[in-house]
Amino acid sequence: MIKIKLCEPHIHRNETTFRPFMVAYEIFKDVGIEFTMSDDYDYAFVGQASIIDKKKPLQESIDKGLEFVSKITGDYIIVDGQDATTLIGTIDVFRESNATLFLKNSYLKDFDLYKKGWANGRMYWGEGNYSVPDIDELKPKMKLTGCNWLSTMNPQWFNNFSEKKYDVSCMFGYPSKQVVYEHNLCQTYYYDLHRRNLLKIISDKYSFVGLDNGQKVSMDEYFKRMSESKIVMSPFGFGEMNPRDVQSAMLGSVLIEPDMSYILSKPFVYENDETYIAVNYDWSDLEEKIDYVLSDYENIRDRLVQNFRRKFVEIYDTKNLVLHFYNVLKGLDDVE
Structure with missing residues (x-):
C-alpha cells in the first residue's frame, strides 16, 4: 500500500x-x-x-x-x-x-x-x-x-426545462466589490474589463438577465434566472473553468464561453459546437455565435446539452x- x-x-x-x-x-x-x-x-x-x-x-x-x-x-x-x-x-x-x-x-x-x-x-x-x-x-x-x-461537482440533470424567457444569462459577478491584488498586481482591471465588454454587446441587442450591480442573490434565485435563459454566458475570471459551465447543462441551456482549445487538462469536456459554443476572448464574434444559437435554438440546445451531459458522466x-x-x-x- x-x-x-x-x-x-x-x-x-x-x-x-x-x-x-x-x-x-x-x-x-x-x-x-x-x-x-x-x-x-x-x-x-x-x-x-x-x-x-x-x-x-x-x-x-x-x-x-x-x-x-x-x-x-x-x-x-x-x-x-x-x-x-x-x-x-x-x-x-x-x-x-x-x-x-x-x-x-x-x-x-x-x-x-x-x-x-x-x-x-x-x-x-x-x-x-x-x-x-x-x-x-x-x-x-x-x-x-x-x-x-x-x-x-456532483451535478443533478434536470429534464423538465423551464420556459426560456431570456436570450442570455449573465449571472456572474460584475462589477467587483473590492480591488483584488495578486502578488502586487491588480487583478480587478483585467477581470472587470472582460465582463464589461461582454455586457456592452449583450445589452444592445438581446434580452438578458443578470445581477443588479453585482449583488449576490440566493442560490434558488440564481438557478431560477439561469434556467430561464436560452444561453448561459461564462466569461473567464481568475481561471478558465467555472461551475457555471456544468450548471448550464444541468438546467438545459447552451453554454457560450471563450475558446478553451488551448488548455491541456484531464478530464476535458469542452468541444466546440459539440458541448459548448466557443467565442473569441475579446467577444469579437459573440453576436455571430449568439445569433447562430438562437436561429435554431431547440435543436442546437438539445444536441449540445445532451452531448455535454453524456461526456461529463463518462469522463468524470x-x-x-x-x-x-x-x-x-x-x-x-x-x-x-
Whole structure:
C-alpha cells in the first residue's frame, strides 16, 4: 500500500484541490493507494494554499513556500489545484525545492507559451512580466492531476426545462466589490474589463438577465434566472473553468464561453459546437455565435446539452482519476 499524506487538507483551497481524491478514497485503496493524515507515509501531497500567499509580493510568497516544504521530512509532491493555467508562485517553489513531482489541474497545451511574459501568467489577460523561461527543464516532472475544478461537482440533470424567457444569462459577478491584488498586481482591471465588454454587446441587442450591480442573490434565485435563459454566458475570471459551465447543462441551456482549445487538462469536456459554443476572448464574434444559437435554438440546445451531459458522466467517473494517478505513481523510479 502506498500511503500519501495530505498536508493541511482543511485549508479552503487545499480542500477543493484534494476533494476529488478523497471522493475516490475507497477506489484508490482498491488499487493500493491510501490517503492519510498520519506521519507514516510514502509521499506527502502539498497543496497550493500551503506554499503561495497571493497577498504578498511574489518573492516573499516563494520564500514562504520554500520554508514550508523545507520542514517536510519525507518525499513530497506539489499539487496545484487552481482553476487556471498560470504557474505563478507554485512552479517557482517547485523549481527551488526537492519535490518529486509537480501536479497541476490545467496547463497551456503549448508549453513554449510559458516562456512569454503574461499578466500574472494568465495568457488570456495579455502581455505582462511573468514568464517561466526554464519550462523545458522543469517539464519532465510536471504532470496532470487527472482532475480539475469541475471534478468537485456532483451535478443533478434536470429534464423538465423551464420556459426560456431570456436570450442570455449573465449571472456572474460584475462589477467587483473590492480591488483584488495578486502578488502586487491588480487583478480587478483585467477581470472587470472582460465582463464589461461582454455586457456592452449583450445589452444592445438581446434580452438578458443578470445581477443588479453585482449583488449576490440566493442560490434558488440564481438557478431560477439561469434556467430561464436560452444561453448561459461564462466569461473567464481568475481561471478558465467555472461551475457555471456544468450548471448550464444541468438546467438545459447552451453554454457560450471563450475558446478553451488551448488548455491541456484531464478530464476535458469542452468541444466546440459539440458541448459548448466557443467565442473569441475579446467577444469579437459573440453576436455571430449568439445569433447562430438562437436561429435554431431547440435543436442546437438539445444536441449540445445532451452531448455535454453524456461526456461529463463518462469522463468524470472517479475510476478515471484513480487510473490516471495510479499510472503517474507507477512512473516513479521507486514505485513498483
